Amino acid sequence: MSAVVTQTAEKVKFLSLYSLFLFALSTLQATPVFADSDCFDNNCDQDGKYWVKIKRLPEELELPAWGGEEVVSGSTGVSSGKQFCTIAFLEGSPREMFDLQITIDGSSSSGQYLLNNGGYSIPVTFEISDTTGSAPQAKQIFTPGKRITLKGNNNYQQCRDNELTISASVARQDIIATARTGTYTGFFRVSSQSTMDATSLGPVWMELEVEIEILPVIQILGLEDIALQPNGNSATGSHQFCVFAMGANKFALEASSSVGAERPNQKFALQNGNSSYIDYNLVVSDSAGKRRFYSRRGEKGGFTPTSDQQCLSPNMTVNVNAPDISGATGTYSDTMTFTVTPD
Numbered sequence: 001m002s003a004v005v006t007q008t009a010e011k012v013k014f015l016s017l018y019s020l021f022l023f024a025l026s027t028l029q030a031t032p033v034f035a036d037s038d039c040f041d042n043n044c045d046q047d048g049k050y051w052v053k054i055k056r057l058p059e060e061l062e063l064p065a066w067g068g069e070e071v072v073s074g075s076t077g078v079s080s081g082k083q084f085c086t087i088a089f090l091e092g093s094p095r096e097m098f099d100l101q102i103t104i105d106g107s108s109s110s111g112q113y114l115l116n117n118g119g120y121s122i123p124v125t126f127e128i129s130d131t132t133g134s135a136p137q138a139k140q141i142f143t144p145g146k147r148i149t150l151k152g153n154n155n156y157q158q159c160r161d162n163e164l165t166i167s168a169s170v171a172r173q174d175i176i177a178t179a180r181t182g183t184y185t186g187f188f189r190v191s192s193q194s195t196m197d198a199t200s201l202g203p204v205w206m207e208l209e210v211e212i213e214i215l216p217v218i219q220i221l222g223l224e225d226i227a228l229q230p231n232g233n234s235a236t237g238s239h240q241f242c243v244f245a246m247g248a249n250k251f252a253l254e255a256s257s258s259v260g261a262e263r264p265n266q267k268f269a270l271q272n273g274n275s276s277y278i279d280y281n282l283v284v285s286d287s288a289g290k291r292r293f294y295s296r297r298g299e300k301g302g303f304t305p306t307s308d309q310q311c312l313s314p315n316m317t318v319n320v321n322a323p324d325i326s327g328a329t330g331t332y333s334d335t336m337t338f339t340v341t342p343d
Helices: 002-028 172-178
Strands: 044-047 050-055 060-062 071-075 085-090 096-098 100-106 112-117 120-130 148-150 164-171 182-196 199-214 217-221 229-231 234-246 251-257 269-272 276-279 281-286 291-294 298-303 316-322 336-342
Touching: 044 199, 050 182, 050 199, 060 071, 085 100, 085 182, 085 199, 100 199, 112 199, 120 172, 120 182, 120 199, 164 172, 164 199, 217 336, 234 251, 234 336, 251 281, 281 298, 291 298, 298 336
Parallel strands: 060 199
Antiparallel strands: 044 050, 050 085, 071 164, 085 096, 100 148, 100 182, 112 120, 112 182, 120 164, 182 199, 217 234, 229 234, 234 316, 251 298, 251 336, 269 276, 281 291, 281 316
């Protein structure tokens, strides 16, 4: 009997100590630094009842991969759920809202924000705007080292009523000027601060990483109509054009004929009306001396592009030859399509 009593007393003592430990642990956790659950690290600042906050900015803004578009852009906005916001206010019922100033700091040079890939850089433009149903704000473009003012509005008192979108965009001309493919990344700090009733708060901030992948791209410039000149029983014509490539040392060229697509073996032909045809062929050559013969739809490689993105000097020549035009009268035509891809 005594052995059983001793074991029971020890068990009770252990449970008491365990309960005391839980009570002490919850006491230590009972007082958070901020009353707002979205406040952490450096994104909120408080002086009595004065507050400035920046919340829910995503850690990363990934732009779509670029493959030749004039402008590629992306934004911090999402299709559903709460979005990025920043506000300054005096707590009360109701709150008194204040103007605040917002900046973006990070990689920049000569008044432009930059995304970097090793020793290469591409300018990126940031713009801020309101979202549907939120406090109205004018669209504004950020400049390194300068502040943008957002207006406080007493009709929109919660951060969820002041949701914003930061958009990042990269222009094709800037990508082409860099002439290097790969992944470009920039690290930026979005900061807010406010001065209200002589109480200075902030800056508060959150970090934003911006990334874009630049894919290889090839461009054809200078293609025009070619008029064939009769010479005895044949007709010939030629034309110079330009192929620029970024991220590719060689390219392949596919030639396809609109008329030929409807003929056996897709053989190239000029057509007059519905039934008269003249066969023709092409010789395509580059400035490095590569020559390829085409008489039907096909792709052939080994061509060398130019690295001059403005294509100031043609680097490609197409020679057209219709070997037999005997007996043909009237106007014959076809539409030729050239498609180029990295080789």
